[in-house]
Amino acid sequence: MPREHEAELRTDPESPTFKTPTCSASARKIWDKIERMKHYVTESNTSRFITGLSYLLNGTGPLKRFSIAQITTSPRGLWPRNLTGCAQLEIRSDEMGFASRPKSPEIPEITITPPDEIWAKQSAPAPYISFGDQGLTASVGTYGSLLRICCPVQKLEYKNSSDPDLDDRTSCDIFQSKIVCLEYSGEKAWFVTYRSAQFLRDAENADSGFGLRLGDGIHPLQSNVKFVGSRWPVIRYGTKEGFLVTTRLWCQDGVIVQRMCVDRASGPEEINMNLNLRLFMQDLDYIMPSDNKKIREYQSNTPENGHRILLMGNEEGKSQIGVLVELFKDEQAHTIPDFPENRQSRRAEEVPEPGDSLWSIPFTHKFEGQQTHVEYTLTLKMQMASSHLALKLLEVPSLPNRRSPFEFGKESKAGPFTDDIEAKVNWHCYRNLEHILSVCSIPLYSSLSKVSETLKTTGTGYSCPSTSIALTCGDFGDHRVSVSGS
Numbered sequence: 001m002p003r004e005h006e007a008e009l010r011t012d013p014e015s016p017t018f019k020t021p022t023c024s025a026s027a028r029k030i031w032d033k034i035e036r037m038k039h040y041v042t043e044s045n046t047s048r049f050i051t052g053l054s055y056l057l058n059g060t061g062p063l064k065r066f067s068i069a070q071i072t073t074s075p076r077g078l079w080p081r082n083l084t085g086c087a088q089l090e091i092r093s094d095e096m097g098f099a100s101r102p103k104s105p106e107i108p109e110i111t112i113t114p115p116d117e118i119w120a121k122q123s124a125p126a127p128y129i130s131f132g133d134q135g136l137t138a139s140v141g142t143y144g145s146l147l148r149i150c151c152p153v154q155k156l157e158y159k160n161s162s163d164p165d166l167d168d169r170t171s172c173d174i175f176q177s178k179i180v181c182l183e184y185s186g187e188k189a190w191f192v193t194y195r196s197a198q199f200l201r202d203a204e205n206a207d208s209g210f211g212l213r214l215g216d217g218i219h220p221l222q223s224n225v226k227f228v229g230s231r232w233p234v235i236r237y238g239t240k241e242g243f244l245v246t247t248r249l250w251c252q253d254g255v256i257v258q259r260m261c262v263d264r265a266s267g268p269e270e271i272n273m274n275l276n277l278r279l280f281m282q283d284l285d286y287i288m289p290s291d292n293k294k295i296r297e298y299q300s301n302t303p304e305n306g307h308r309i310l311l312m313g314n315e316e317g318k319s320q321i322g323v324l325v326e327l328f329k330d331e332q333a334h335t336i337p338d339f340p341e342n343r344q345s346r347r348a349e350e351v352p353e354p355g356d357s358l359w360s361i362p363f364t365h366k367f368e369g370q371q372t373h374v375e376y377t378l379t380l381k382m383q384m385a386s387s388h389l390a391l392k393l394l395e396v397p398s399l400p401n402r403r404s405p406f407e408f409g410k411e412s413k414a415g416p417f418t419d420d421i422e423a424k425v426n427w428h429c430y431r432n433l434e435h436i437l438s439v440c441s442i443p444l445y446s447s448l449s450k451v452s453e454t455l456k457t458t459g460t461g462y463s464c465p466s467t468s469i470a471l472t473c474g475d476f477g478d479h480r481v482s483v484s485g486s
Contacts, residue, residue, distance in 0.1 A: 148475075275363070
């Protein structure tokens with residue numbers, strides 16, 4: 001505190017309460033902070049608090065010219081309703097320039113931490129969100145586009161003749177780590193620092209990520225996120241053109257689901273959309289580094305599969321991981337519009353490096369008549385097979401029905417920005433617990449399932465008995481780093 005303000009904050013040491021002094025604007029801010037602090041003192045420590053703080057502000061003891069510089073939070077990191085067993089009130093000397101605490105036994109050791117002080121000092125939120133189920137996890141950016149999907153490649157309980165033996169793979173086979181990852185950035189897996197940095201940059205860019213996203217000429221505004229059951233993200237934002245966009249994401253029966261609803265609001269009658277399939281397949285083996293796996297589009301000969309695209313590793317004779325992509329519009333299968341030359345290039349034997357121009361499929365929706373909104377749903381499922389034939393014959397997942405997680409839970413009204421401190425703390429506790437259990441864990445079974453047999457999720461629970469889990473870092477670490485190590 002400047003010296004010229006020192007006298008202005010003095011109070012009557014004999015008075016049991018504070019007296020409001022006449023002071024300058026800068027001193028008034030400090031005084032108002034002290035006044036707010038009084039509201040968070042319990043009846044049992046009020047007198048001790050006033051005595052101690054008055055002792056400091058009057059400068060009558062050995063610690064003259066000390067001012068309040070920082071009000072520390074509880075060691076537990078939560079705002080306590082009753083101030084018991086907390087940290088000390090920190091003070092700072094303007095002359096000496098270092099933090100200190102009163103030496104006199106008359107000065108109480110308490111923490112007075114207004115909630116607005118606690119939350120004002122919290123770090124900025126991460127620009128991405130992760131969700132998952134049974135080891136299958138996905139991370140999305142600020143505007144709901146997918147940045148990364150990872151899933152354990154697990155051994156089979158019952159193997160067919162066409163299935164690869166994952167427990168007896170040779171050193172030249174792929175996916176030695178038994179963790180397969182679909183990555184947007186293309187940074188190789190073992191470049192951990194560069195890969196993470198690019199991941200964060202892509203998360204804040206509305207033009208990055210695979211899956212459904214807005215097309216050219218549409219400019220999104222700031223987004224906000226809520227969660228269903230503290231678990232499944234719901235991202236909302238407007239656009240400069242007047243559209244309102246809501247993107248819901250969840251896992252269902254081993255499928256990543258991205259549902260994008262566009263409300264016309266005050267926007268024009270047409271909106272440009274984009275289905276981006278630019279992704280790299282990675283084997284997350286940090287001991288024996290391997291390059292990104294080449295992906296090509298599998299050519300289907302049946303016309304009814306126009307709403308499906310099957311992507312797979314372009315390595316004959318290896319254990320194959322396929323990515324089955326399906327598009328729906330208003331809950332009906334929707335033919336994927338595409339340029340023939342791009343489709344032909346993606347199906348070539350030598351597929352070029354993924355680029356947005358080749359793997360980006362633009363399309364337009366026109367609002368007709370009284371139509372005010374449209375809903376697109378994209379599903380992605382990773383499947384495993386030892387040959388192209390076996391991969392083609394795998395069962396195709398159907399459109400997610402109404403018995404989705406959204407049918408059994410509503411969006412949380414409370415959130416990290418509510419003024420209710422108890423609700424805010426509860427929100428963070430529930431959210432972190434759900435994140436640990438659904439993203440930062442892999443189920444452990446005596447006989448593990450393969451990718452295409454992910455245990456099914458129902459609205460109220462899981463269709464499997466309770467099992468042990470291994471705690472991992474499921475978003476940045478891709479299940480390759482233990483929680484203690486991350």
